[in-house]
Amino acid sequence: MPIQTLPTSPFHDQRPGTSGLRKKVTVFAQKHYLENFVQALFDVLPDASGLTLVVGGDGRYYNRVAVQTILRMAAAKGYARVLVGQGGILSTPAVSAVIRAYGASGGIVLSASHNPGGPDGDFGIKYNIGNGGPAPEKVTEAIFARSKELHEIRISDGADIALDVLGDTLLDGMQVSVIDSVATYAELMRTLFDFDAIRKLFASGFRLRYDAMNAVGGPYAKAILEGELGAPAGSVVNAVPLEDFGGLHPDPNPVNAEDLIGHMFAPDAPDMGAASDGDADRNMVVGRNFVVSPSDSLAVLAAHAKLVPGYAKGLAGVARSMPTSTAADRVAKSLGIPCFETPTGWKFFGNLLDADKVTLCGEESYGTGSNHVREKDGLWAVLFWINLVAASGKTVEALVRELWTEHGRCVYSRHDYEAIPTDKADTLMAGLRASLSSLPGTTVGGCAIALADDFAYTDPVDGSVSQKQGVRVILTDGSRVVFRLSGTGTEGATLRVYLERHEPDASRHDMEAQTALKPLVDLAETLAHIRALTGMEQPSVMT
Numbered sequence: 001m002p003i004q005t006l007p008t009s010p011f012h013d014q015r016p017g018t019s020g021l022r023k024k025v026t027v028f029a030q031k032h033y034l035e036n037f038v039q040a041l042f043d044v045l046p047d048a049s050g051l052t053l054v055v056g057g058d059g060r061y062y063n064r065v066a067v068q069t070i071l072r073m074a075a076a077k078g079y080a081r082v083l084v085g086q087g088g089i090l091s092t093p094a095v096s097a098v099i100r101a102y103g104a105s106g107g108i109v110l111s112a113s114h115n116p117g118g119p120d121g122d123f124g125i126k127y128n129i130g131n132g133g134p135a136p137e138k139v140t141e142a143i144f145a146r147s148k149e150l151h152e153i154r155i156s157d158g159a160d161i162a163l164d165v166l167g168d169t170l171l172d173g174m175q176v177s178v179i180d181s182v183a184t185y186a187e188l189m190r191t192l193f194d195f196d197a198i199r200k201l202f203a204s205g206f207r208l209r210y211d212a213m214n215a216v217g218g219p220y221a222k223a224i225l226e227g228e229l230g231a232p233a234g235s236v237v238n239a240v241p242l243e244d245f246g247g248l249h250p251d252p253n254p255v256n257a258e259d260l261i262g263h264m265f266a267p268d269a270p271d272m273g274a275a276s277d278g279d280a281d282r283n284m285v286v287g288r289n290f291v292v293s294p295s296d297s298l299a300v301l302a303a304h305a306k307l308v309p310g311y312a313k314g315l316a317g318v319a320r321s322m323p324t325s326t327a328a329d330r331v332a333k334s335l336g337i338p339c340f341e342t343p344t345g346w347k348f349f350g351n352l353l354d355a356d357k358v359t360l361c362g363e364e365s366y367g368t369g370s371n372h373v374r375e376k377d378g379l380w381a382v383l384f385w386i387n388l389v390a391a392s393g394k395t396v397e398a399l400v401r402e403l404w405t406e407h408g409r410c411v412y413s414r415h416d417y418e419a420i421p422t423d424k425a426d427t428l429m430a431g432l433r434a435s436l437s438s439l440p441g442t443t444v445g446g447c448a449i450a451l452a453d454d455f456a457y458t459d460p461v462d463g464s465v466s467q468k469q470g471v472r473v474i475l476t477d478g479s480r481v482v483f484r485l486s487g488t489g490t491e492g493a494t495l496r497v498y499l500e501r502h503e504p505d506a507s508r509h510d511m512e513a514q515t516a517l518k519p520l521v522d523l524a525e526t527l528a529h530i531r532a533l534t535g536m537e538q539p540s541v542m543t
């Protein structure tokens with residue numbers, strides 16, 4: 001029999017987090033570990049006959065092995081067809097684009113995003129549904145429940161598929177189509193942006209440095225920016241996806257992308273710098289001698305969206321995650337469109353996008369996107385910025401300064417405390433939560449507190465309620481300190497402290513973030529006792 005039923009013992013640690021199941025490669029490599037999760041997924045999904053599934057990943061270590069296993073299990077599940085990116089490669093936004101373009105019933109993304117790769121690094125898997133976006137919580141919870149009880153996996157014993165060769169093969173009656181990893185995505189970008197204007201911009205000498213950080217964004221950026229838009233060869237660097245990202249930490253922020261920052265602050269800096277992360281859904285945009293914060297980036301894109309063909313009719317609304325700065329709210333207000341505040345994590349944007357309530361969305365964590373797919377999209381954001389530069393004739397810095405002049409400046413920083421013992425992190429959050437009701441109306445270290453709560457969100461589309469999405473302390477002048485624990489780390493707990501202060505006078509020169517935010521850092525310490533509870537004197541990362 002080509003389809004085998006193999007006995008197995010269930011695993012109990014397969015609860016997907018905000019971005020799917022992420023574990024060390026060593027955990028995934030245990031016998032039947034990946035199979036257990038995939039079987040749980042397939043058991044939860046309806047009958048697959050006649051349906052198409054998309055499979056692809058960011059090319060990190062274990063990607064190819066996992067793709068072959070998933071193909072065999074998809075054949076056993078009875079899918080009519082699986083579309084797999086060449087070499088097993090598809091960026092996260094490309095998976096979303098392919099699901100939507102082909103009318104697939106869903107897709108499996110293999111990635112641990114920006115987490116380190118390699119044999120000692122991380123691996124991850126998540127399921128996206130037919131709209132192209134991450135499965136909702138009721139689906140991921142059902143997968144988790146099933147993963148703890150299943151005793152059998154079903155898998156074809158067919159041969160490995162030649163993943164590097166474009167074309168179709170049959171695997172136990174299922175059609176496997178190896179597709180070009182970039183083509184569908186590039187086609188979508190052509191419908192959104194003014195490629196002619198961007199070509200002219202590059203032809204006029206505009207210089208870009210795009211650092212793909214040895215991750216999956218490379219092939220996309222090279223094909224589109226250099227191949228199609230005429231950016232000079234070499235504009236895209238670190239463009240070949242490597243299994244261990246060549247040791248880089250492909251999480252674009254000024255700390256991890258320090259080489260790019262070095263180039264952008266050098267005397268002969270290019271006009272614009274950009275970087276994307278492990279699976280190419282995150283982006284960082286840098287001007288010459290000028291770092292753009294992700295919160296400001298979202299606000300600038302919203303303010304000028306009408307300059308871009310795909311958004312020429314204007315925006316239905318914008319959405320930002322709660323810890324993201326309020327810059328987008330200010331722009332939305334001036335445009336007369338709604339701005340939604342959602343919990344952290346891309347999945348909350350999906351319903352708003354599907355219901356046409358918003359067109360653009362973004363997070364402070366270097367994620368920006370729109371209704372073109374149901375994931376954040378790194379290269380899309382970079383193309384949007386280049387299109388704005390081409391259409392407005394303004395530099396990156398000028399576009400941001402204009403935002404500040406019009407709406408004031410949201411001075412912003414995020415402080416991360418990584419690898420804290422989980423019990424310590426829980427104690428810290430519990431202590432904060434217990435103090436919340438006593439804070440409003442008090443003044444702590446000179447900070448007058450107006451509101452303190454644990455953010456809860458009622459989805460305006462389906463009415464579902466998400467509780468405990470982060471502790472917010474809002475001062476009478478609108479400044480905010482937000483505390484939450486990461487849902488994506490794989491080692492202990494990570495505490496994130498988000499700090500925001502609004503400065504109406506854009507011409508002030510003393511707004512270096514860490515200095516300007518010092519009173520809020522002190523407030524955070526007083527309220528949460530971070531040093532005492534974590535034993536850490538400083539955050540591990542400040543962005």
Ligand code: G1P
Pocket residue numbers: 018019113321344345346363364365367485486487488489496
């Ligand atoms: C982090 C970011 C969040 C983002 C997620 C997936 O999650 O903070 O904005 O949606 O990665 O890319 P966290 O680790 O904070 O739970």
Ligand code: ZN
Pocket residue numbers: 113114277278279280281282
């Ligand atoms: Zn990512």
